[in-house]
């Protein structure tokens with residue numbers, strides 16, 4: 234089966250070996266990215282790219298923690314992510330034409346100050362909403378987060394977050 238998203242999700246969850254926060258984070262960001270993409274009526278191909286990027290967006294954290302003395306900095310993740318993302322996608326039979334864009338989304342999903350296309354916007358919004366529920370940003374951080382948002386569904390869902 235081509236672009237086997239079910240297998241991709243399965244293998245990403247297995248890779249995390251039951252790590253509680255990262256396992257749940259994958260599932261939450263995946264679900265919300267799917268919702269935001271469908272809300273914005275992106276194409277079927279874009280939806281597949283967005284959902285694969287959501288599954289893999291933090292995939293380098295575990296490898297970096299294990300191989301850089303616990304240092305999963307953005308810099309280290311950016312070094313390791315392309316190889317890991319490519320491996321996971323190939324094992325899930327993603328067509329080669331999908332892979333570069335998914336790697337790019339993973340690499341840029343924290344680059345809030347650079348220009349971004351629709352898919353990166355959607356991935357960022359999904360990740361940021363989930364991060365609010367997970368790490369409860371303070372007021373000033375919250376204001377920065379709000380500035381990133383552009384889509385109507387993303388803005389609305391962010392507004393629902395009420396803090397701890």
Ligand SMILES: [Fe+2]
Pocket residue numbers: 258262290291360
């Ligand atoms: Fe994330």
